Amino acid sequence: MATIKDVAKLAGVSISTVSYALNNHDKVSLSTKKRILEAARRLNYQKNGIASDLKRSSTRTIALIVTDLAGPHYAELVKGIQEVALSRGYDLLACSSLGGEQSTAVKFLTEKRVDGAIVLAYNIPAATLRRAAREAYPIILLDREIESPHTVSIEVDNEAGCHMATEHLIEQGHRRLAYVGGNPMEPLNEQRVSGFKRALRQHGLEREGQLHQFGMFNRDNGYAMTKMLIAEGNLPTGILYYNDEMAIGGIQAFREYGIRVPGDVSVIGFDDIELAQYVRPALTTVMQPKYERGALAAHLLFQALDGKPLEPRYRLPTRLIVRDSVRAPAGHEGKVPLRSE
Amino acid sequence: MATIKDVAKLAGVSISTVSYALNNHDKVSLSTKKRILEAARRLNYQKNGIASDLKRSSTRTIALIVTDLAGPHYAELVKGIQEVALSRGYDLLACSSLGGEQSTAVKFLTEKRVDGAIVLAYNIPAATLRRAAREAYPIILLDREIESPHTVSIEVDNEAGCHMATEHLIEQGHRRLAYVGGNPMEPLNEQRVSGFKRALRQHGLEREGQLHQFGMFNRDNGYAMTKMLIAEGNLPTGILYYNDEMAIGGIQAFREYGIRVPGDVSVIGFDDIELAQYVRPALTTVMQPKYERGALAAHLLFQALDGKPLEPRYRLPTRLIVRDSVRAPAGHEGKVPLRSE
DNA sequence: AACCATAATCGAAACGTTTCAATTTTTTAA
DNA sequence: TTAAAAAATTGAAACGTTTCGATTATGGTT
Numbered sequence: 001m002a003t004i005k006d007v008a009k010l011a012g013v014s015i016s017t018v019s020y021a022l023n024n025h026d027k028v029s030l031s032t033k034k035r036i037l038e039a040a041r042r043l044n045y046q047k048n049g050i051a052s053d054l055k056r057s058s059t060r061t062i063a064l065i066v067t068d069l070a071g072p073h074y075a076e077l078v079k080g081i082q083e084v085a086l087s088r089g090y091d092l093l094a095c096s097s098l099g100g101e102q103s104t105a106v107k108f109l110t111e112k113r114v115d116g117a118i119v120l121a122y123n124i125p126a127a128t129l130r131r132a133a134r135e136a137y138p139i140i141l142l143d144r145e146i147e148s149p150h151t152v153s154i155e156v157d158n159e160a161g162c163h164m165a166t167e168h169l170i171e172q173g174h175r176r177l178a179y180v181g182g183n184p185m186e187p188l189n190e191q192r193v194s195g196f197k198r199a200l201r202q203h204g205l206e207r208e209g210q211l212h213q214f215g216m217f218n219r220d221n222g223y224a225m226t227k228m229l230i231a232e233g234n235l236p237t238g239i240l241y242y243n244d245e246m247a248i249g250g251i252q253a254f255r256e257y258g259i260r261v262p263g264d265v266s267v268i269g270f271d272d273i274e275l276a277q278y279v280r281p282a283l284t285t286v287m288q289p290k291y292e293r294g295a296l297a298a299h300l301l302f303q304a305l306d307g308k309p310l311e312p313r314y315r316l317p318t319r320l321i322v323r324d325s326v327r328a329p330a331g332h333e334g335k336v337p338l339r340s341e
Numbered sequence: 342m343a344t345i346k347d348v349a350k351l352a353g354v355s356i357s358t359v360s361y362a363l364n365n366h367d368k369v370s371l372s373t374k375k376r377i378l379e380a381a382r383r384l385n386y387q388k389n390g391i392a393s394d395l396k397r398s399s400t401r402t403i404a405l406i407v408t409d410l411a412g413p414h415y416a417e418l419v420k421g422i423q424e425v426a427l428s429r430g431y432d433l434l435a436c437s438s439l440g441g442e443q444s445t446a447v448k449f450l451t452e453k454r455v456d457g458a459i460v461l462a463y464n465i466p467a468a469t470l471r472r473a474a475r476e477a478y479p480i481i482l483l484d485r486e487i488e489s490p491h492t493v494s495i496e497v498d499n500e501a502g503c504h505m506a507t508e509h510l511i512e513q514g515h516r517r518l519a520y521v522g523g524n525p526m527e528p529l530n531e532q533r534v535s536g537f538k539r540a541l542r543q544h545g546l547e548r549e550g551q552l553h554q555f556g557m558f559n560r561d562n563g564y565a566m567t568k569m570l571i572a573e574g575n576l577p578t579g580i581l582y583y584n585d586e587m588a589i590g591g592i593q594a595f596r597e598y599g600i601r602v603p604g605d606v607s608v609i610g611f612d613d614i615e616l617a618q619y620v621r622p623a624l625t626t627v628m629q630p631k632y633e634r635g636a637l638a639a640h641l642l643f644q645a646l647d648g649k650p651l652e653p654r655y656r657l658p659t660r661l662i663v664r665d666s667v668r669a670p671a672g673h674e675g676k677v678p679l680r681s682e
Numbered sequence: 683a684a685c686c687a688t689a690a691t692c693g694a695a696a697c698g699t700t701t702c703a704a705t706t707t708t709t710t711a712a
Numbered sequence: 713t714t715a716a717a718a719a720a721t722t723g724a725a726a727c728g729t730t731t732c733g734a735t736t737a738t739g740g741t742t
Contacts, residue, residue: 015723053391054391054729368689
C-alpha cells in the first residue's frame with residue numbers, strides 16, 4: 001500500500017508538504033497541491049487512519065456499546081445518537097460486550113480507540129467501567145448507575161412508570177394483581193417492582209399482589225413463567241410484566257391454554273417496542289422516550305468531551321400507552337373510582 | 342494517561358521488557374514480570390490500542406457496514422457474523438454509510454482501520470468499494486455485485502424465490518396478479534421482478550400481470566403504492582410485494598379500505614422478517630437463510646484474509662413460508678392443478 | 683577457573699502520520 | 713538593486729507501541 005512517503009517521492013516534494021496538501025492547509029501553493037493530489041490519485045493512496053489517529057491523539061469517534069449486536073436494539077435510540085454524532089462530525093461505532101473481558105466492547109473502552117462511549121450493557125463489570133472512564137474519556141450509562149466521577153447515568157423513571165401502569169389496572173377494577181419479572185437482583189427490575197408495590201400499598205391491595213421474579217428478561221422466560229403461573233392456579237386478573245418481550249411470551253402462553261387476553265386476564269408490558277402494536281391483542285405498555293434518550297446520551301457525551309460539568313444522573317419520564325390488552329375484569333364493567341388509603 | 346514508558350520507569354526496566362511482559366512472552370523472568378504488572382496496576386496503565394495496531398499493522402477487527410445503524414438489522418444475520426468472528430478471535434464493529442462519502446463506513450473502508458468488511462449497503466458507490474478492496478483487505482458484499490478481484494458477492498436466489506411465490510399464488514387459483522416493488526433500477530428489484538415474470542410466462546398469464554415499481558422499499562411506500570393500486574380500480578387477486586415491509590404497508594392500506602386480506606386479495610412478501618409472523622393476517626413470505634448468510638459472509642471473509650482463493654459469487658436458496666395471507670380467490674376453492682405451457 | 687549455552691534484558695528502529703520551527707523561495711516596497 | 717515581508721517548503725520530532733538483533737547476566741560443564 002502506498003504511503004504518504006510514496007506520494008511525496010512521486011510528486012517530488014517533502015512529506016510534510018504532502019500532509020499539508022491532503023489536509024487542505026492553505027500554506028501550500030495551488031500548483032503543488034494539484035501535483036500532489038494527482039500523484040496520490042495515481043498511486044491510489046489512502047491515508048492510514050490509525051497512524052493519523054495516533055498522532056492526533058483523537059479519533060473523533062464514539063462507540064455505542066450493547067450487550068449483543070444481534071439483540072433488539074432500539075432503532076429509535078440509535079437514531080437519536082446517530083443524528084447528534086453526525087451533527088458534531090463524529091463517527092459512531094457499535095460493538096458488543098459479548099465475550100466479557102475479552103469482548104470488543106471492553107477493548108474499545110479501555111484501549112482509547114474511541115473518544116467516549118455510550119453503554120447499554122449490564123454484563124460489563126462496574127470496575128471495568130470505572131477503570132475506563134477518565135477525564136478525557138467520558139462514559140454515558142443507559143439504565144445503569146455506578147459510582148464514578150467521569151460517568152453519567154441516564155435512567156428512565158421505572159418506578160413511576162410501573163406505578164402508573166399498576167394504577168391503570170386498579171382503575172379498571174382489577175384487584176388480584178401480579179408482577180412478572182426476571183432476576184430480582186437487577187436494579188432495573190427492583191425499580192419496577194417497587195413502583196408496582198407502591199401502587200398496591202396506596203390502594204390497600206398489598207395482600208392481593210403476587211411477585212414472580214426469576215431468570216432472564218426475554219420472551220422465552222416470560223412464556224415459561226406464565227406457564228408456571230397458570231399451573232399454580234389462583235390466576236390474577238391483571239399482570240404487569242417487566243417488559244414487552246416477557247409480556248409477549250406471556251400472551252403466547254395464555255393463548256395455548258385457551259385463557260383469553262384481555263377477556264380473562266389483562267396484561268401490561270414495559271418499553272413499547274415496535275412489536276407491541278402488532279401483536280394481538282395490541283399490547284398496553286409503558287413507553288420510554290427512545291429517541292430522546294439516545295439524543296440526550298450523545299449530547300451529554302459531547303458536553304463532557306467539551307469539558308463542561310454534568311449532573312451525574314438524568315432521569316426521563318415515561319408514558320402509558322393504552323392499547324387492547326387491558327380490560328375491566330368480569331363483573332367490573334365501567335371505570336371504578338380510585339380510592340387511596 | 343500512563344504509557345508504557347511510565348511503567349518501564351516505575352518498574353526500573355526497559356520499555357521493551359515491559360512490552361514483552363505485558364504480552365506474555367516467556368522471555369521475561371517471573372520476578373520482573375510480577376514487578377512490571379504491579380507497576381502497571383499502580384499507574385492504572387492501559388495500552389493504547391491505536392499505537393499497537395499501527396505497529397502490528399493488523400487490527401484483528403472486521404466491520405459490518407449497513408446503510409443505517411437505526412435500520413432493521415436482521416438480528417440473525419448479525420448473529421451469524423458475530424459467532425464466526427468471535428470464534429476466530431476477531432472483533433466486530435458495526436457502522437453505517439449514512440452520510441455518503443463522509444460516512445463512518447467509507448472512512449473505515451478506505452483508511453485501513455479494520456482488516457476486512459462485510460457490506461450490506463447500496464448507497465456506497467461501486468467505485469469506492471473497488472478502490473477500497475485490496476489483496477489484504479477483502480470485502481464481502483451482501484445482495485450486491487460489483488466487478489472487482491478482491492470482492493465476493495453473496496446473493497440470495499431472488500429470481501427463484503419470486504418464481505416460487507408466484508407459482509404458489511397461481512396454484513391457489515389466482516390469475517390476475519401484480520408485483521409491487523420499488524425503484525426498478527435496483528438490481529435486487531430486477532431479479533425479483535424477473536422471477537415473477539418467468540412464472541407468469543410459464544403459465545400463460547403474461548397479459549394478466551401488472552407491474553408496479555416505484556420509489557423506496559419501505560413500509561410507507563408499500564402503503565402508498567397499494568393505495569394507488571386500489572384507487573386505480575381493477576384490483577388483482579394476488580399480489581407479490583418486493584419485501585415484507587412493503588407487504589405490511591400494503592395490508593395496512595387494504596385494511597383502511599375495508600378490503601380483506603386474504604379474503605379479497607392475497608398477499609406474499611419476501612424476507613421473512615420477525616414481524617411477518619406477528620402481523621395479522623400472518624404473512625406468507627419467501628424466507629432468506631439469514632443466519633447462514635451471516636455465517637457464510639464471515640467465513641468467506643476469513644478465508645480471504647488467509648489468502649485462500651474464493652469464488653467471486655455465492656448464491657443461497659430461499660424457501661416459501663406459508664402463513665395466512667394467501668387464500669384461493671372467490672370461486673376457486675380447492676387447489677388448481679398447475680398447467681405449464 | 684575458564685568456557686559455553688541459555689536466559690533475561692535492553693537499545694533502537696520502525697509503523698505512517700501531523701505539526702512545530704526553521705529554511706528557502708517569491709513577492710513587494712523602497 | 714536590495715532589504716524586508718510574505719509565502720511556500722522542509723526536516724525532524726513526536727504519538728505509543730512491537731520486535732529484531734545485540735548485549736549482559738546466570739548457571740552448568742569440564
